[in-house]
Amino acid sequence: MLSREEVIHIAQLARLELTPEEIERYREQLSAVLDYFAKLAEVDTTGIPPTASVLPPRSVLRKDEPRPGLPREELLANAADTEDGQFKVPPVLE
DSSP states (O other): OOOHHHHHHHHHHTTOOOOHHHHHHHHHHHHHHHHHHHHHHTSOOTTOOOOSOSSOOOOOSOOOOOOOOOOHHHHTTTOSOEETTEEOOOOSOO
């Protein structure tokens, strides 16, 4: 089980201020999570290839193929303001 000092250290890293009750509650909860990860580490995964998903890969996106862009006049047609063939926007920094 994690010590109070370890929980306080983790909270400091996360910039959290914890009450004594929260420290004790998180000590129990984080310890339970770490115990579960320890059990998972015991599982023999030899011969099992790494996967990102158990489902077969499938892309719902179209193929990324180069194609001509829109004409500049069409792109700027709805712009609030333009200058020299570019969008003109108010400055963000002075």
